[in-house]
Every structure is written in structure tokens, then in C-alpha cells.
Amino acid sequence: MQAIGFDATLSAATSPELANYRIVHFATHGIVNMECPESSRLLLSMFDRQGHPQDGSLTLEKIFKLRWTADLVVLSACQTALGDDMPGEGLVGIARGFMNAGVPRVVASLWEIDGDAPADLMKEFYRGMLIKKLTVSEALRAAQLAFYKKKHGGKWSSAYYWAAFVAQGDWN
Numbered sequence: 001m002q003a004i005g006f007d008a009t010l011s012a013a014t015s016p017e018l019a020n021y022r023i024v025h026f027a028t029h030g031i032v033n034m035e036c037p038e039s040s041r042l043l044l045s046m047f048d049r050q051g052h053p054q055d056g057s058l059t060l061e062k063i064f065k066l067r068w069t070a071d072l073v074v075l076s077a078c079q080t081a082l083g084d085d086m087p088g089e090g091l092v093g094i095a096r097g098f099m100n101a102g103v104p105r106v107v108a109s110l111w112e113i114d115g116d117a118p119a120d121l122m123k124e125f126y127r128g129m130l131i132k133k134l135t136v137s138e139a140l141r142a143a144q145l146a147f148y149k150k151k152h153g154g155k156w157s158s159a160y161y162w163a164a165f166v167a168q169g170d171w172n
Contacts, residue, residue: 001015001017001018001021005045006045006047006048006049007045008028008044008045008056009044009045009048009054009056010044010054010055010056010058010062012044013026013042013058014058014066018068019066019067019068019069019070020069020070021070022071022072023070023071023072023073023074024068024074024103025073025074025076025122026042026073026074026075026076026077027076027077027118027119027122028042028043028044028076028077029042029077029078030042030043030075030078030079030080030094030109031043031078031079032078032079032080032082032083032093032094034082034083034084035084037060037083037084037086037092037093038059038060038061038064039059039060039061040059040060040083040093040094041057041058041059041060041094042057042058042075042077042080042094043056043057044056044057044058060092060093060094060097063094063097063098063100063101064097064100066097066098066101066102067101067102068098068102068103069102070102070103071103071104071105072103072104072106072107072136073098073103073105073106073107074106074122074125075094075095075098075106075107075108075109076109076113076118076119076122077109077113078109078111078113079109079110079111079112080093080094080108080109081093081095081108081109081110081165081166082110083095083096094108095108095168096168099168099169104169104170105136105167105169106167106168106169107125107136107140107165107166107167107168108165108166108168109164109165109166110164110165110166111160111164113161114161117147117161117162118164118165120147121143121144121147121162121165122143124142124143124146124147125139125143125165126139127143128140128142128143137167140165140167143162144162144163144165147161147162148162
């Protein structure tokens with residue numbers, strides 16, 4: 001299932017069909033609300049094909065209600081690894097929501113990310129995971145090292161462009 005542009009709707013993101021995929025990748029905008037973490041969200045299409053407004057916010061509250069069997073969710077969106085450190089609960093944010101939904105592994109970002117850099121990094125990440133058969137954490141590390149070496153001295157040599165992503169949950 002691929003949902004791009006107007007097809008990237010809240011109903012597509014919460015569809016029971018999506019729950020059966022092994023890997024679910026969100027490349028979108030992320031908004032973290034540290035005062036009210038249940039309002040943190042991934043932004044999907046806010047308008048339908050006819051230009052009518054629609055709810056395009058996949059909030060943490062909605063994510064907590066999902067039940068998925070996916071092995072991995074990749075959140076290629078700003079600050080999706082952040083959240084509020086709640087006493088007795090730990091860090092509560094978007095990544096934690098997907099783990100609560102049953103996903104054992106989440107790749108998420110610690111800060112705002114540049115549009116082109118993460119796309120190239122994700123290509124390397126999936127190449128490592130799907131072709132080289134590396135674990136999630138190994139593939140992420142290999143992608144970050146390859147990206148650093150490839151871009152060293154160039155436009156994206158700063159760790160800002162490739163070090164934002166972390167693996168959470170079961171790292172294997």
C-alpha cells in the first residue's frame with residue numbers, strides 16, 4: 001500500500017490493512033507537543049482531492065488506539081523520537097505510541113531534519129536492511145556511516161544531516 005499526496009489520509013494511516021505490513025514508513029511532518037504529548041502528531045493530507053478540509057492529524061492519542069503487527073515503523077519526520085518524560089511512564093511521544101500499538105521497533109528522529117538528506121539516508125538504510133540483511137540498528141548505523149563517508153567534506157558532512165535518526169525498542 002502506498003499513500004502519497006491526497007491519498008496520504010488519516011483513514012489510510014489507520015486502515016486495518018496497514019496493520020498487516022511488515023514495514024510501515026511515514027515520510028511527512030512531525031509536530032511534538034511537550035506540554036500535552038497526546039497532541040503530538042504526524043501530519044497527513046489536510047485536504048481531499050476536491051480541496052475540502054479534512055482531519056489529517058495522526059495524533060499520539062490516535063496512534064495509541066492502533067493495533068499493528070508490523071515489525072518496524074520508520075518515522076522520517078521531524079522530532080518523532082522526542083516526547084514528555086512522564087513519571088512512572090518514561091518518554092511518551094510518537095515513537096512510543098507505535099510501540100504501544102504493538103510495533104517492536106521504531107526508527108525516529110531527534111531533531112528537525114532536512115528534506116533531501118533523510119531521503120538519501122533512508123535509501124541506504126533500506127539497502128542495508130533488505131539487501132544486506134542487517135538488523136534495524138546495524139542498517140541504520142551502516143547507512144549513517146556510509147552517508148558520512150560519501151558526503152564527508154561536502155554539503156551534508158555535518159552530523160546534523162545524518163545523525164538525527166535513532167532506533168528505539170528491540171534493536172534486532
